[in-house]
Amino acid sequence: MNTLIELKNITKTFDDQQVLKGINLKIYENEFLTLLGPSGCGKTTTLRIIAGFDESDSGELLFDGIEISKLPPYKREVNTVFQKYALFPHLNVEENISFGLKLKKTEKSVIEQKVKKMLALVGLSGFEKRDVTSLSGGQQQRVAIARALINEPKVLLLDEPLGALDARLRKEMQTELKKIQKEVGITFIYVTHDQEEALSMSDTVVVMNDGYIQQIGTPTDVYNEPENRFVASFIGESNIIEGKMVRDCLVEFDGFEFECVDKGFKENEEAEIVLRPEDIDIVKPENAKITGTVESVVFKGVHYEIMVKTDLRSYMIHTTDFFDVGLEVGLSFGPEDIHVMWKMV
Amino acid sequence: MKKLAKLSKGLYVALCFAFFYIPIFVTMLFSFNSSKSLTKFTGFSLKWYIELIENSEIMSAVWVSVSVAVLATAISTVLGTITAIGLSKNRKLIREWITNINNIPIMNPEIVTAIGLMLLFSAMKIEKGYLTMLLAHISFCTPYVITSVYPKVRSLDPSIANAAMDLGATPWQALTKVVVPMIKPGIIAGVLLAFTMSFDDFVISYFVSGNGVMxxxxxxxxxxxxxxxxxxxxxxxxxxxxxxxxxxVNIIPLLKRKRAVANEKSN
Structure with missing residues (x-):
């Protein structure tokens, strides 16, 4: 895969507040990449720098190997879908979608054809003459996507595009967006704070916090092998325990040694261990090293969320089996369930 | 009782309208009078209209009023609109200060503005005449344009101009093709206000004009x-x-609505 966009050491400060503290990122062709993080982490600023609405203070921004930091937005081969759609209310659906092509003085018959194709792509055929203000949120979103894609950009930027939709419509649009991306075969850079959205749609997830990239990886990587405490706690639920790596494939926490699959730490290096609640099994106390008593049981629909209190801490466990409060139990997990991370400084 | 209430209501409205329109009606009526009297109607004639057209002083005053109003409206609309757009991009403190400062000329008694402008022109040794009248009109029309355009600009989605540029519009195209059409109602309100204020003005014009320009x-x-x-x-x-x-002004939106409804039906 070819690198399409490369960010090298990008920094940005707004009013004495450093929003980006050195972003390094490679974005490939045909990739669905998500910038994921809590609000204020710098993900939208990163997107705006790629789009050209904001200029970075330092660093390089390469597009197809060419530096474009100083290029105004109207000269970049990217198009954006905005959070609140930013449709032009004085124009109808067709005029909104053809806005970019008309500026390029495209022939009328070509425009008509392309608008038809785009409307079919986003499932709004026959809506040409409709007033955009009369459309529902989901429909406006589709018009915004069509308006951006008709210019055949190499990259489509999406800034929390599903934020204003209700839960049901969001799910529908997630599948649809993924389908559209496959169909047009271009790079999508997607900004969201919703970890589930990020995991279910992306090829690559970039987890950001506090102006830094915390981890770059596939959704499974980021979920199963979080690199630090922030990633582990932001994506999914987890038990995070402090411990140390005795040596490769042997970790110690809560006073016991466990076999694991992690390597590359120094001997006796301090580390943090992630145990996902669904990876822990509740067994009889005599079959496990760690034991405790059931503290609370909450029914969550598919599973129970059980808190087990041990001498040192409480563990969260997700299981489909029911256990009574007060019961003495043991906690069991395999070597591959233990994820050892670098300790955050 | 009910009948009386209805009757008094009707009478009240009739009196109101009479009060508003009788002076206008009398003015119109006596413009067709054949004699010079403003109290006795002696017969129909168009002689005052002929005299009006033949009176070069009046005709030049009409020309001054219309041309000053048109020019002042055009210039103050452009100035005010640009100011309103620029203002919306500023930080909050500056925005509040400038909108407050902008309200002062609107609230200020006209006579104060008039004397102020007159003294300013004298101090700067600008000869009083058409130019001073035009400048004065621009200066008192602009705040009205800002006041009517600014709320429209504020209600715009801040991403709108970015969206246009993202689609390939230069900043100028984004302004003319997207921002201005979207704030058009505010601009039109500004134009109407500015034109009326300018065409109507007596006090300021009287003080800043001279050399026979009326x-x-x-x-x-x-x-x-x-x-x-x-x-x-x-x-x-x-x-x-x-x-x-x-x-x-009242019929155009009606026609537009009718056409929109017809369009919707044909779709």
Whole structure:
């Protein structure tokens, strides 16, 4: 895969507040990449720098190997879908979608054809003459996507595009967006704070916090092998325990040694261990090293969320089996369930 | 009882309208009077209209009023609109300060503005005449344009201009193709206000004009010292123009709505 966009050491400060503290990122062709993080982490600023609405203070921004930091937005081969759609209310659906092509003085018959194709792509055929203000949120979103894609950009930027939709419509649009991306075969850079959205749609997830990239990886990587405490706690639920790596494939926490699959730490290096609640099994106390008593049981629909209190801490466990409060139990997990991370400084 | 209530309601409305329109009606009526009297109607004639057209002083005043109003409206609309757009991009403190400062000329008694401008022009040794009148009109029209355009600009989605540029529009195209059409209602309101204020103005114009340059208000003021039904003729024409303008302004949206409904049906 070819690198399409490369960010090298990008920094940005707004009013004495450093929003980006050195972003390094490679974005490939045909990739669905998500910038994921809590609000204020710098993900939208990163997107705006790629789009050209904001200029970075330092660093390089390469597009197809060419530096474009100083290029105004109207000269970049990217198009954006905005959070609140930013449709032009004085124009109808067709005029909104053809806005970019008309500026390029495209022939009328070509425009008509392309608008038809785009409307079919986003499932709004026959809506040409409709007033955009009369459309529902989901429909406006589709018009915004069509308006951006008709210019055949190499990259489509999406800034929390599903934020204003209700839960049901969001799910529908997630599948649809993924389908559209496959169909047009271009790079999508997607900004969201919703970890589930990020995991279910992306090829690559970039987890950001506090102006830094915390981890770059596939959704499974980021979920199963979080690199630090922030990633582990932001994506999914987890038990995070402090411990140390005795040596490769042997970790110690809560006073016991466990076999694991992690390597590359120094001997006796301090580390943090992630145990996902669904990876822990509740067994009889005599079959496990760690034991405790059931503290609370909450029914969550598919599973129970059980808190087990041990001498040192409480563990969260997700299981489909029911256990009574007060019961003495043991906690069991395999070597591959233990994820050892670098300790955050 | 009910009948009485209805009757008094009708009477009240009739009195209101009479109060508003009788003076206008009398003015119009006596413009067609055959004699110079403003109290006795002696017969129909168009002689005051002929006199009006032949009176070069009045005709030049009409020209001054119309041209100053058109120019002042155009310039203050451009100035005010740009200011309003620029203002919306500023930080909050500056925005509040400038909108407050902008309100002062609107609230200020006209006579104070008039004397101020007169002194300014004298101090700067600008000869009083057409140019000073135009400059004065621009200066008192602009705040009205800002006041009517600014709320529209504020209600715009801040991403709108970015969206246009993202789609390939230069900043100028984004302004003319997206921002201006979206704030058009505010701009139109500004134009109407500015034009009325300028066309109507007497106090400021009277103080800043000179060298025989007069607009309608000034010449009417000078003529009222003696009875002269040409003023009535002039007033009648002005009323007629305003009546047609109001009619057009009210009918255009109606026609537009009708066309939109027809379009929707044909779709």
């Amino acid at each position: 607009n309608i208000s000034i010449i009417v003021y000078n003529m009222t010292k003696r009875t002269n039904p040409t003023i009535n003729a002039l007033s009648t024409i002005v009323i007629l123009v305003i009546f047609i303008a109001v009619l057009v």
